[in-house]
Amino acid sequence: MSAYKQSIALLFVSLGLAASAQNDLPVDKKATIETIHLFTNLKKLLSKGIMMGHQDDLAYGVGWKYIPGRSDIKDVTGDYPAVYGWELGRIEIDHPVNLDSVPFDKIRQFIREAYMRGGVITISWHLNNPLTGQTAWQPAPGTVASVLPGGEKNDLYKSWLDKIAAFMLSLKGKKGELIPVIFRPFHELNGSWFWWGGKNCTPDEIKQLYRFTETYLRDEKNVHNLLYAYNTDRFATREDYLERYPGDEWVDIAGFDIYQGNNIKKNEDFMQELDKTLTTLDAIAKERNKIPALTEFGYNGLPDSSWWTSVLLKTLSSHTIAYALAWRNSGFHGEGRYEFYVPYKGQGSANDFVKFYEAPETLFQKEVTKENLYQ
Numbered sequence: 001m002s003a004y005k006q007s008i009a010l011l012f013v014s015l016g017l018a019a020s021a022q023n024d025l026p027v028d029k030k031a032t033i034e035t036i037h038l039f040t041n042l043k044k045l046l047s048k049g050i051m052m053g054h055q056d057d058l059a060y061g062v063g064w065k066y067i068p069g070r071s072d073i074k075d076v077t078g079d080y081p082a083v084y085g086w087e088l089g090r091i092e093i094d095h096p097v098n099l100d101s102v103p104f105d106k107i108r109q110f111i112r113e114a115y116m117r118g119g120v121i122t123i124s125w126h127l128n129n130p131l132t133g134q135t136a137w138q139p140a141p142g143t144v145a146s147v148l149p150g151g152e153k154n155d156l157y158k159s160w161l162d163k164i165a166a167f168m169l170s171l172k173g174k175k176g177e178l179i180p181v182i183f184r185p186f187h188e189l190n191g192s193w194f195w196w197g198g199k200n201c202t203p204d205e206i207k208q209l210y211r212f213t214e215t216y217l218r219d220e221k222n223v224h225n226l227l228y229a230y231n232t233d234r235f236a237t238r239e240d241y242l243e244r245y246p247g248d249e250w251v252d253i254a255g256f257d258i259y260q261g262n263n264i265k266k267n268e269d270f271m272q273e274l275d276k277t278l279t280t281l282d283a284i285a286k287e288r289n290k291i292p293a294l295t296e297f298g299y300n301g302l303p304d305s306s307w308w309t310s311v312l313l314k315t316l317s318s319h320t321i322a323y324a325l326a327w328r329n330s331g332f333h334g335e336g337r338y339e340f341y342v343p344y345k346g347q348g349s350a351n352d353f354v355k356f357y358e359a360p361e362t363l364f365q366k367e368v369t370k371e372n373l374y375q
């Protein structure tokens with residue numbers, strides 16, 4: 001090879017290295033140093049195990065509310081989850097509490113508490129329908145188009161994003177550093193139950209909304225402590241998953257939500273479906289250099305006492321995902337209505353959950369604290 005050819009070859013090698021190093025940074029090129037560390041450490045941790053998460057874990061559990069330090073997961077295992085999910089629905093309309101009655105001030109404190117012990121924070125937003133003022137679950141034709149630039153509700157939507165930005169920028173650690181958050185806007189966007197999802201808009205409209213939201217938070221509001229998750233519901237094929245994907249330059253984490261329905265899907269069906277979707281997700285995340293995650297999952301009421309090891313762990317253990325977030329333990333609501341996705345002390349699957357906790361494949365708070373995810 002001539003000296004000239006050699007230097008050209010070297011140039012290409014270094015360009016290639018620079019490009020792959022770039023891929024190892026969050027999509028926000030101005031992400032704070034702690035956010036960059038979280039991103040690279042989440043990738044590193046993929047080879048160590050799956051972090052267990054729980055929505056509203058520190059706020060309440062089955063039969064209790066706002067008891068400092070308490071957590072249903074801790075009651076059962078002696079340890080906290082590694083990932084903490086929180087919800088900002090109704091912050092956009094200046095309510096002091098979210099749609100599940102959790103005060104935003106308390107959420108802020110819980111986030112700080114979990115971050116200080118090295119936990120990971122993820123936030124969802126069931127924002128109201130900006131066109132009609134109704135809830136997230138009440139779609140109306142033209143809603144997504146109405147919030148895009150040029151639409152009649154674009155200014156209103158921007159004012160809602162101002163409140164999200166203010167909240168994100170109010171999350172601070174001991175030294176005043178911003179606490180990194182995995183934000184998963186427009187979750188379950190392939191289903192039609194939310195105004196932003198499925199048949200309620202075109203794939204192009206929701207892609208535009210995703211990009212607009214991210215650009216506005218990042219460039220107008222200077223929010224640089226977010227990793228962005230693209231988050232579908234269960235899906236059939238790779239094409240389904242990617243139909244509403246806004247593009248690699250907008251997404252850090254690729255995930256989906258999946259629930260096992262009582263009496264609808266039996267264990268075998270659920271395992272097969274979870275296995276198939278995780279296989280597709282693994283491949284997509286690898287190709288695109290994204291972090292795969294199970295952004296929400298659950299089996300309400302946990303009627304199967306060995307579900308954690310014989311169904312969930314059995315399926316998860318052959319896949320690589322950063323974390324799995326169980327939904328909230330809002331408890332028993334009378335008339336046979338209940339909602340809980342992790343066991344409370346004495347619940348039928350509690351012993352099995354301890355086995356799940358002890359399994360080498362799962363990571364809870366104590367293990368991730370040692371990893372110093374923000375350094």
Ligand code: BMA
Pocket residue numbers: 087099100126327328330339
């Ligand atoms: C749903 C349920 C509801 C809750 C909503 C938003 O899955 O848990 O009770 O209001 O999520 O958190």
